[in-house]
Each structure stands twice: as structure tokens, then as C-alpha cells.
Amino acid sequence: MSLDTLIECEGLTKHYGSAVALDTVSLTLPAGEPIALIGPNGAGKTTLLSLLCGFIRPSAGQVRVLGQQPGSQALSGRLSALPQDALLDPRLSVGGQLRFFARLQGMSAQQAKMDTHRVLQTVDLLDSINTKPVDLSHGMRKRIAIAQALLGEPKLVLLDEPTAGIDPPNAKMIRDLIRAQSTRTTFIVSSHNLDELERLCGSVVHLEKGRLISVGGVNDDAENHEFVTLRINTVEESTFMMAAKALAGVQNITRTAQGDYLIQTDDDMKTSLALMQMLSDYGWRYRQLSRGKTLEERLYGDAS
Amino acid sequence: MNRIRILAQDEILRLVSTRRGIIALAGFLLVWIAVLNYLILPAAAFFVGASDAGIAEVLLARLGLEAWQQWPAPELAVYWVVCLYLLPFFAFISSADQTASDRSRGTLRYLVLRCSRLEIFAGRFLGQCIILVLVVLVTLATVLVAVIFNTPDALPESITHAPVIIVNLWLLVMPYIALMALVSVLAKSARQATLYAVIIWISVSFLVGYLQARFGPLSFLDWVLPGSQVSQLMRLSDWQTLALAPIPIVHTIVLLFVGAFLMYRRDL
Structure with missing residues (x-):
């Protein structure tokens, strides 16, 4: 695996009972411009991202992220993600939870505090540091979830439908954020908004019915x-x-x-x-x- | 290890910084005041009176509880017995949601990106153990205050007995917390975890009863359920109580092993 290779999948397969969510997917993705992950509902996008994050285990095949097995502790702070539908604890303040995540990534209490301020500033929600997630709008919660993904200096960030259900101003802010951060971090963005992905990403991974249809540049057809x-x-x-x-x-x-x-x-x-x-x-x-x-x-x- | 410590700290923080946690603590405090006022203090006074009248020895001997007299203060003896029965219930309720709601909400995914599943499992378990030890310390302190007022001469010896009580009660609740850690992995909420624990408890009780009836008395089956050593513990005092420590330790190890295995295998 070269130094620039972020993800390597070989025959990656995931079954849910008799249903095949991902069918012998093999691909290699390099570091660089944001990568679009596209496909209709049920294509296997979320399954692939969940496998990369170590949330689920493959039924067959191999996968390596930044040269490590998903779920490996060597990925802590290097791999980050915005999981689909995952929520923060509604009872605890946004700032408290982000500081906790930062501490788990190995930062000291002081570093965690500073980095929490930095990422909340990045998503323009520093004012909400003492607010509980339950008191925020859907768009603000999404931005907070993206802020947690930016803690530390991740090499790879996986975003599962970051703008789904978001109003246009918030969606634009998220796109601008990805664009600004993509100079030092590689983003893999799953979305149904192809227009958005075309403007944001340099390459595309196309899945359908669990199968890999194509991998390539946005404009190299x-x-x-x-x-x-x-x-x-x-x-x-x-x-x-x-x-x-x-x-x-x-x-x-x-x-x-x-x-x-x-x-x-x-x-x-x-x-x-x-x-x-x-x-x-x-x-x-x-x-x-x-x-x-x-x-x-x-x-x-x-x-x- | 550092991450386990941070997770345990967070578990304690969740208790004291959330409205639900504070209500639970306030509720427990009120219950404890009632237990102290209406159960421990009157019972201690009764045994002091019975002892003065010379009937305590006879009564305790009939009940097989002679060891009670070895406790330096009657308040401590009654506290010991009350905790043997009350604390497991508190452990059941307070530690039911170690990972359940975090899993159903998806919060666990944020954690798994930063630490291993086993670290999360161990950290939450450790946090709950510390919470229960803090509960023991606070309640024990209230009893020692009562000793100061009722039998001040017994205070120094009571304080030297405090570690016996703390260690034993910690050993007592560990399997219950481990059981709740296990069912919390399977459940989607604290309520469901409690329900699963009750179902497992009743099922194992029935199974043990059936096996005893089917194959005759099998002594090892008497020790299968957590807390099965309590009736024996009541008859012991001081550090001799640790003679029964292997039972809760084995329970805890087995339950944690199964829970950790499930935690490791389950999809998030």
C-alpha cells in the first residue's frame, strides 16, 4: 500500500441475513480531493462507510483504512466521521461532549478545550458551546456533528449525507467548510445531491445494489x-x-x-x-x- | 488505560450533571434518609435495648446472627444487613444504562471512532463501580454520624471497620453492575436492560430449581446467581467476610467476559 492510499477494499461483502448490502467490492482510494460516494437508496453507501468506520464487520473480504483494520486504535484521531442519524447525548452540553471526544483522542484537558473552541468556531457555532443538542435546530446539530469530526487533525473524514434535510444556507456553509478543510484532510462524502458532489469532489465512487459500478474522476469520462x-x-x-x-x-x-x-x-x-x-x-x-x-x-x- | 479512566470519569459526570442523574441522586437521598430514620436507627436502638435486657444473645443465636455482636456499634451491624439487601437493587437501577441508550441514539459510534469497544465497556463498568462505592461512602458516613450521637465510644472502632464494609459492599455490587453491563449491550434503553436482567434472573432461578429437583442437591448450583453469598455474609463480620469474596469475583469475571464478547461482536 502506498503512503497516499487511504482505503483499500478487497472483495468486501456485507450480508444482513439473506440480504446482500455490499457485494464483493474492491477498490483503492488515494488521499487528495474530496471523493463522492454516490448511488440510489439501498446502494450500500452507508454500509460501506460503516464498514470503514468499524461500526459493523464485513461478512467477507478485507478492508484497510490508512493501513489499519477498521476499529483499530491506531486510527483514533486520524479517521473521523459524520455517521448517518447518529446523535449526541441530548442531556449534556455540546462543548462538554466535544471536549470529552477530544480527550478520548489523546488531548490534554487544556488542548481539548482549545480544540473544541476551534472546531465550533469553524462551524460558526461557538455561541452554542454551553447549549444542549436538544435545543439546537437540525441544521445546527448537523454542523455540530461535523465539528466533532474535525477535532484534532484527521487525515480522513467520512461524511454520510452531510447536507440531507438541511436548509440551503446551512448546506452551503457545510460545502464551504469541506472545501476549506480539504487542503489538509481527505473527505469522502456520501450524498444524493449530485450537483453538490460534482462541484465539491474530484472523484466519484458509484455503487448500485451493493455492487461497485465505477471509480473515477468527476470529469475524466x-x-x-x-x-x-x-x-x-x-x-x-x-x-x-x-x-x-x-x-x-x-x-x-x-x-x-x-x-x-x-x-x-x-x-x-x-x-x-x-x-x-x-x-x-x-x-x-x-x-x-x-x-x-x-x-x-x-x-x-x-x-x- | 487512560481512555478507560476518561470514560469512567464521564460516567460519573453524566450522573451529576444531568437532570435525570440529579433527580435519581435526590430520590436516593430521600429514600436513604427514610431507611436511616425508620429502619437503621430504630433497629439499632432495639438491639441496644435487647442487649441490655440480656435477650439479644438469645435472639441473635436463634437467628444464627451471633456475628452481629462483633460489630463495634449496632448502627453498623444494621447498616451492613440493610445494604446487603438494598444496594443490589440500587445497582440494578443505577447501572442499567451503561451503553443501551448510547447505542440506540448512535452516540456510541462517535465513541468507537476514538476508542475500542472493550475500552467503552470497561470504562462504563468502572464508572458505575466508582458511583456505587461513592454511594457506600456517603451512606456509611451518615451512619457514622449516627454512631457519634448514639454510641460515641464506639466511633474509633467503627471507623476501623469501615474498610471491611466498603470492600465487601463493593464486591457485592460488582456482579450486579457486570450483569447490567451485559444486558445493556443487548438492550435499546435502560428500561429494556432492566427487563432483560429480570428475565435472565428469573430464568436462571427456574433452571437452577429444575436442575436441583431433577438431579438432587448440587451444591455448586447454590452459588450460580449473583448475591447467593448474602445469607452467609450476614453470619460473618470483620475481615472473615472476605472468605466469600471468590463468589462475587467469579460472577463478575464470567458476566464481564460474556458482556465484553457481545460488545465486541455487535453491530453499531
Whole structure:
């Protein structure tokens, strides 16, 4: 295992009774940019994260996190996580619980106090240090849970649906936080929000029905060079389609959502420039123009 | 070992810094005041009177409790017996939620990221043992205050007997705390843990009764349940009480071993 390898799974399998939650998954993930863990409900995302954290044991196969067995004491303070649906003790103050976690990671009482202040400051909740979790909103509790994951200097942080059920301002704050922290920590983020993951992560692990479908960069799909995605809400669909289909190299145009168009072309670079010229000529204001398909289109485009 | 100590400290902190813990302590204090006022002090006064009248020896001999007379103060003798029966119940109730609600809430996952399951299990058990020892110290102190008022001459000797009582009562409650640590691993709440403990207790009692009836008297079966040494302990005093120490120690080791195994194996 190289020094930069964070996770190694070999034939990793987990059964719950007769149900297979994870089916012979083998993958190696390096340190670096945030990694997206995607897949529909029941794909095995939470099971995989739980195995990596040592919350559950594999039915078969091997897994190593930072070169250690999950649950190993050598991972204390190096591996951190936001487990799905896990709650802090509602009876004790936020600050008291974070200090306790920090002490368990090996910090002195003074260090634990300082680090608790630091992580609460990071999630902008220092004012809530003496508050009990039960008195906080859902979004604030989620941020506190992320704060506990940032205690110490973890090398790897696993976040299971960090923005699920969160209002847009809190979700944005969490995304900004991950982006800011990802220079020194590798995040693995499980989410259903593909748009969010596409903007946040450098690579994607795709699971479905417990099986590993693919592992790769967010933008390294060869097929991506044949597509351009345009977001424009200021023009009627039929008017835009007629004008765009007349451009050289455009083979096909599909409306994927309200104001979103997926344009198939011979050359994405030339078509992008031609589109820009066309938009300028007609005076149509667009919101976004990007080469390639969106992550959602790449993964589930054929399903719709 | 340091993490076990921190976990044990947290267990004590949870008791004194939460509303539920404070209510439990206040409730226990009120019960204890009632026990002291209406049971220990009147019973001690009765035996002092009976002793003066020369009937205490006869009465205690008939009950097989001659060892009571070796306690330096009657308050201490009555306290000893009351605790032998009362403390296990308190241990049952106070230590029921060692890991149960933390597991169902998911809080245990935060801990497992930082320490091993066995450390959590051991730390919580140790914390509960310390809480019970503190309870013994506080209640014993109230009894020694009563000794100061009633039989001040007996105070120095009573104080020298205090370690006997503390060690014995600690040994007594350890298997109960270990049993609750075990069922707490299986349960989702303190109430469910208590229910499991009662079911296990009754089931084992029935099984022992059945085996005794089926295969005749088997002396080792008399010692299967925690607290089975209590009736013998009542007949002993001073450090001779430690003659029965192997029984609760073996109970504790077996229960902790099973509990730790389950803790190690269970999904969180």
C-alpha cells in the first residue's frame, strides 16, 4: 500500500441475513480531493462507510483504512466521521461532549478545550458551546456533528449525507467548510445531491445494489468530449432548439430539465465557441455553459 | 488505560450533571434518609435495648446472627444487613444504562471512532463501580454520624471497620453492575436492560430449581446467581467476610467476559 492510499477494499461483502448490502467490492482510494460516494437508496453507501468506520464487520473480504483494520486504535484521531442519524447525548452540553471526544483522542484537558473552541468556531457555532443538542435546530446539530469530526487533525473524514434535510444556507456553509478543510484532510462524502458532489469532489465512487459500478474522476469520462451542457432560462425551447441545431457540428439536442440542454456534438470546444457566438448574436443571457455531461446525466441520463 | 479512566470519569459526570442523574441522586437521598430514620436507627436502638435486657444473645443465636455482636456499634451491624439487601437493587437501577441508550441514539459510534469497544465497556463498568462505592461512602458516613450521637465510644472502632464494609459492599455490587453491563449491550434503553436482567434472573432461578429437583442437591448450583453469598455474609463480620469474596469475583469475571464478547461482536 502506498503512503497516499487511504482505503483499500478487497472483495468486501456485507450480508444482513439473506440480504446482500455490499457485494464483493474492491477498490483503492488515494488521499487528495474530496471523493463522492454516490448511488440510489439501498446502494450500500452507508454500509460501506460503516464498514470503514468499524461500526459493523464485513461478512467477507478485507478492508484497510490508512493501513489499519477498521476499529483499530491506531486510527483514533486520524479517521473521523459524520455517521448517518447518529446523535449526541441530548442531556449534556455540546462543548462538554466535544471536549470529552477530544480527550478520548489523546488531548490534554487544556488542548481539548482549545480544540473544541476551534472546531465550533469553524462551524460558526461557538455561541452554542454551553447549549444542549436538544435545543439546537437540525441544521445546527448537523454542523455540530461535523465539528466533532474535525477535532484534532484527521487525515480522513467520512461524511454520510452531510447536507440531507438541511436548509440551503446551512448546506452551503457545510460545502464551504469541506472545501476549506480539504487542503489538509481527505473527505469522502456520501450524498444524493449530485450537483453538490460534482462541484465539491474530484472523484466519484458509484455503487448500485451493493455492487461497485465505477471509480473515477468527476470529469475524466471520454464520452464527455462529445457533449456540451447549457443552462438558459431566457429563451423558449423551440426557438433555442431551432437556432442551436443550425450550428455546425451539432448532432442532437435534448432538454434534460427546465432550461437545461444537453448538446451532442463532434467537437465540444468548437461547439462551445459557436454557442457563445450565437447567444451573443441573439442577445440571449445564459446561466451556465459547461463541457461534457453533468454527473447526473452521465450516471442516470439513459434512465429518464 | 487512560481512555478507560476518561470514560469512567464521564460516567460519573453524566450522573451529576444531568437532570435525570440529579433527580435519581435526590430520590436516593430521600429514600436513604427514610431507611436511616425508620429502619437503621430504630433497629439499632432495639438491639441496644435487647442487649441490655440480656435477650439479644438469645435472639441473635436463634437467628444464627451471633456475628452481629462483633460489630463495634449496632448502627453498623444494621447498616451492613440493610445494604446487603438494598444496594443490589440500587445497582440494578443505577447501572442499567451503561451503553443501551448510547447505542440506540448512535452516540456510541462517535465513541468507537476514538476508542475500542472493550475500552467503552470497561470504562462504563468502572464508572458505575466508582458511583456505587461513592454511594457506600456517603451512606456509611451518615451512619457514622449516627454512631457519634448514639454510641460515641464506639466511633474509633467503627471507623476501623469501615474498610471491611466498603470492600465487601463493593464486591457485592460488582456482579450486579457486570450483569447490567451485559444486558445493556443487548438492550435499546435502560428500561429494556432492566427487563432483560429480570428475565435472565428469573430464568436462571427456574433452571437452577429444575436442575436441583431433577438431579438432587448440587451444591455448586447454590452459588450460580449473583448475591447467593448474602445469607452467609450476614453470619460473618470483620475481615472473615472476605472468605466469600471468590463468589462475587467469579460472577463478575464470567458476566464481564460474556458482556465484553457481545460488545465486541455487535453491530453499531
